[in-house]
Amino acid sequence: MLAVVGTIPDKNFPLVAGEVVVQNDELKVQGHSFGINRGTPALIAAVCKTLDFLKNPLPFAYLVGDTGLGDGSRRLYKFLADHIRTAQFTTMAFHYLQPDVDWCNRIMFAIEEIASRPVLIADAGSMYMAKMSGNAPLFDLFTPDAGELAFLADEDAPHPFYTRGFILHEENLAPDLIKRAYTHENASRYILVKGERDYIADKDGIIAVVDSPNEPALEPIGGTGDALTGIVSALIESGMETSKAAVIAARVNILAGNYTMPTPATQISDIIENIPRALDFVLNSAERFDTVKNIE
Amino acid sequence: MPLFSFAKKKVKSIPLTQNQDRGILVFENTSEVIRAENILKTEGLKIRVMGPPPEIRTGCDLVIEFPLIEKLYILRKLDEVRVKPIQVVPVSNTLLKPVDLFHIKDFGNYIMIRAANMKLTIDKETMIIVNISDGGCPDVPYLASEMIGKHLSDAPSPRSIGHTLCGYALQLAYEEMQTRCSR
Numbered sequence: 179m180l181a182v183v184g185t186i187p188d189k190n191f192p193l194v195a196g197e198v199v200v201q202n203d204e205l206k207v208q209g210h211s212f213g214i215n216r217g218t219p220a221l222i223a224a225v226c227k228t229l230d231f232l233k234n235p236l237p238f239a240y241l242v243g244d245t246g247l248g249d250g251s252r253r254l255y256k257f258l259a260d261h262i263r264t265a266q267f268t269t270m271a272f273h274y275l276q277p278d279v280d281w282c283n284r285i286m287f288a289i290e291e292i293a294s295r296p297v298l299i300a301d302a303g304s305m306y307m308a309k310m311s312g313n314a315p316l317f318d319l320f321t322p323d324a325g326e327l328a329f330l331a332d333e334d335a336p337h338p339f340y341t342r343g344f345i346l347h348e349e350n351l352a353p354d355l356i357k358r359a360y361t362h363e364n365a366s367r368y369i370l371v372k373g374e375r376d377y378i379a380d381k382d383g384i385i386a387v388v389d390s391p392n393e394p395a396l397e398p399i400g401g402t403g404d405a406l407t408g409i410v411s412a413l414i415e416s417g418m419e420t421s422k423a424a425v426i427a428a429r430v431n432i433l434a435g436n437y438t439m440p441t442p443a444t445q446i447s448d449i450i451e452n453i454p455r456a457l458d459f460v461l462n463s464a465e466r467f468d469t470v471k472n473i474e
Numbered sequence: 475m476p477l478f479s480f481a482k483k484k485v486k487s488i489p490l491t492q493n494q495d496r497g498i499l500v501f502e503n504t505s506e507v508i509r510a511e512n513i514l515k516t517e518g519l520k521i522r523v524m525g526p527p528p529e530i531r532t533g534c535d536l537v538i539e540f541p542l543i544e545k546l547y548i549l550r551k552l553d554e555v556r557v558k559p560i561q562v563v564p565v566s567n568t569l570l571k572p573v574d575l576f577h578i579k580d581f582g583n584y585i586m587i588r589a590a591n592m593k594l595t596i597d598k599e600t601m602i603i604v605n606i607s608d609g610g611c612p613d614v615p616y617l618a619s620e621m622i623g624k625h626l627s628d629a630p631s632p633r634s635i636g637h638t639l640c641g642y643a644l645q646l647a648y649e650e651m652q653t654r655c656s657r
Contacts, residue, residue, distance in 0.1 A: 187616035216607075217615030246613025246637030248544065274612050276638070277543050279495040302610030310494040323608055325591040334567040336494050336542055338591035338610075339639040397579070398586045398595035400607035400618050442584035442595045443604035 180237040180415035181265070181296075182225060183258065183304070184218030184273035185250055191243030193253055195261070198236045200226060207239045214447045216401030218273045221301075224408025225271075227453040228430075232416045238267065248276030251303075255281035262288045269297045271411040272304030273404070277337070282307040286316060297414055300366070301407040309364045310336055317366035318420055321407045324352065324373045331355035333362040352377050353384055368420050370410060372403045376428035378421055385421050388428035396435045401446030406431040409453065430456040497542035499552075500526065500561035507536045510557050517551055519544065527565075539565065543611060546645070547637035576650050587654070589646035596651060601626045611638035626655060 182198075196208040204211045205222055214223040218241065225237050240258060244250030255278065262285070270289075289295065300308050301321045308314050309330055322330055329338040331354075352371055359365040360381045368385075371377040374397065375389040396402050410427035414420055431449075433456035438449050501507050507523060514521045519540065526537045540548055542564055552558065577588040584604060586595040592614075595605040602625055606618040613636045621629040632645040 185612045185615075187612065187619055215615065216618055217612075219615075244612040245616040246611060246641060247547065248541070248612070248637075251612060274610065274615065276612055277495060277610075278541070303612065304610075306610055307495070323591075325588075325608060326610065329591070336497075336564045336566045337639045339643050340564055340567075341590070395581065398581070398584065398593055398605045398607055400605050400622075402607070442581045442586065443597065445605075 179235060179267055180225065180229070180269040180271065180411060181240065181267040182218065182222055182237050182271045182273065182411070183240045183254070183275070184221065184302075185244040185254070185275060186212050186219065186241050187217055187245055188212070188243045189245050189247075189250070191241065191250075193240075193242040193250070193257060195240050195257065196238065198222060198226060198239050200230075200236070207241055212241075214450065216404060216446055217302075218404070220401040220404035220446050220450065221271065221273050221408040221411075223447070223450045224405040224453060225412045227450060228409050228412035228457060229415065231454045231457045232412070234412070234416055237412075237415075244274075244276060246276070248278070251276035251278065252281065255285060259284045259288050263291045265292065266294070267292075267296045268294075269299065269411060269415040271299040271301070271407065272308075273300075273302050273407070275303045275307070277303045277307035277310060279307055279311040282311040282313060286311075286313050297420065298366075299407065299411050299414070301403065305330075306337060308366075312363075314364050314366055319368045319370060319410065319414070319424065320366040321370045321372060321403065321410065323403055324371065327352060327355050327359065327369075327371050330364045330369075331358040331362075333364060353379075356384070368424060370406070370424040370428065372406055372428075373397075376406075376432070378424040378428065380421065386425045388425060388432060391432065391436045393432060393435050393440060395440040395442050395444070396432070398442040399435075399440060399444050399446060399449070402431065402435065402449065405434070405446060405450055405453070409457075426460055429460050433459060494566050495542055496539050496565040497545060498524075498526070498561075498563050498565055499538040499540060499548070499559040500563070501534060501537070501557075501559055503534050504536055506557055507534065507538060509555070510538055510552055510559070513551060513555055513557065514538070514540065514548060519548065543638050545639050546633065546642040550633065576647070578654075585651075585654075587647045587651050589650060590643035592640055592643040592647050594644060594647040594651055596626055596655075601655060603629055606644065609640035609644065611640035613637045613641045614644070617641060617644060626651060 242250040413423035434452040
């Protein structure tokens, strides 16, 4: 089973740990519902759309309310450290959490004790703390955007806000930044860089690039990266090899956006609705997605 | 009493190669350090009074080490009692400065401003905030839910309701948008 770990932007949302249920178009965990918007709710919604399409069970979720003070995240870290050793997940996606190096180390120690180690995916705050704590190589997939890639590439930066100026956030520098992130061991086994062009890479270099259909209006839309992380997490959970899942997820996400005919004012919930249609097209396409695309 | 304890025990300096997620608040004098320490501890924040690393050559001989991610919240709390640090830097590299470049993208009816790792987009005609993207701290989805759909001049500022470095970056984009829209 896939487990999602993240926060809900509501300080009154309690700590919940349970299977996600879809009821009357609402997502619920242990009877507590949350709106589908950017952040972890968008990731979970994309996971559910993908797993439902693939006829796989819906995910388990560890969630807590946190609006940035970190109190909810710390309660969730403690809960995970106490309970995760006996869990039986095949995939774990870590998402919006208040970055905390000490707690990240404790969670990683607990995960190492799980009998069968799950595939580990990190995005957002969880990815920040994985890098900051030196645990990046223990993860199987990071899904940074261009700015976050620059942060991974800057061995000194403690947060994307402090990425040094000579490491620019320009997308055409992505191949060099990916190389630099691996050189300093600040990247996961595979990396899926979200942007106008999505790059799938590992320590040996670029594996594939997904850049069509070109949809510039997707850039300002909050949550497109969350949806992409959700789709790839679900595809990996279905048994797909990680790099292939990353390529297909990138293609599905951009197509779902394209089907929405987006403007910069489009909201992510509209794009998530189109994920099944995009999955249907991509998974039944004659195009092969396991080949390396030459980007020279 | 914090001052008494400073005098009695030797204060350890902050090691530079550890504490990647910590920042340093530098103050003009020791009494400001003590005031800041009391305020931040009352707020339940995980802080320590330390000796400054060698790179810090300004301020007094005590600094406060704090969770860097909570910079916006901490500065707001200190500002409320008019205690202003003269420097705020990451422990990992005290020479690091925030990303200060703004990237502006014109989408016709919409304009997007990116500051560091945060993007803010408004409808040029109505001045309504239509989207907030990127960022990875937990206040980003919260800030988005509070600001999207509101007029730029009516929306709460990230400085007033945000808590983290991502919130701080969004504040910069918000201020830049206000400046550009007032021209």
